[in-house]
Amino acid sequence: GGGLPSCNYLVKQLKNFRDGKRKSDTMNEMAKDLKDDQIEALADYFSSKPALTHRVRDKGFAAVGEYLFKKGNRYSGIPACKSCHGEFGQGTDELPRLAGQHKRYVADQLQAFGERARTNDNAIMHTIASKLTEMEIEALALYVSGIKEETKEEQ
Structure with a gap:
């Protein structure tokens, strides 16, 4: 690669x-x-290819996802998504870029991890996704769909 x-x-x-x-x-x-x-x-x-950014209409709901992405949920033992997927959801060589991913796809994958319907890469993500509520899944999916990829001019 x-x-x-x-x-x-x-x-x-x-x-x-x-x-x-x-x-x-x-x-x-x-x-x-x-x-x-x-x-x-x-x-x-x-x-x-640069990530595509989707328009987020419900900013308040996306803020719930942003909180989970950046801080996790200490009450249910969910770590911050950014701790593995990067500050801006850019991914790593071993983990996927989440920034700009379509919200329905993200929600579907989180549900599949939670239910163990996803047959690969399930160990860590099952532990996390199985603790997410439907509301948290939808908020996270909405938030990551709207993350803009960082450029040098923005930093």
């Missing part, structure tokens, strides 16, 4: 789709014939 945040993560996910370790009718079918070098090229390409 190119060493960009989330590049190795994307390589792993595409290989998991190809090998059936992560289930998705669409993605399993699309990835089934990919060779490792094609997967690495796709991961390099997609990890180099």
Whole structure:
């Protein structure tokens, strides 16, 4: 991979789709014939793309998600999302970028982790997601969908 945040993560996910370790009718079918070098090229390409930012209409509800993202919920034992996924949700080489991800996708993945329906990368995320209420899941998903990717001019 190119060493960009989330590049190795994307390589792993595409290989998991190809090998059936992560289930998705669409993605399993699309990835089934990919060779490792094609997967690495796709991961390099997609990890180099800037995050899209979605418009957040309900700022108050998104603020609940922002609080959870930045501080967690000490009452239910949920750590801050930023402690693993980065201050601005930019991801790491091993963890996905959350900034700008579509809110429905994020909510669906959190629910899948909580229910152990997601078949890969479940150990840590199940422990966290299973403690999230439906309201917290929806607020987090809304917040991360609107995170703007940091640029040098903004820093």
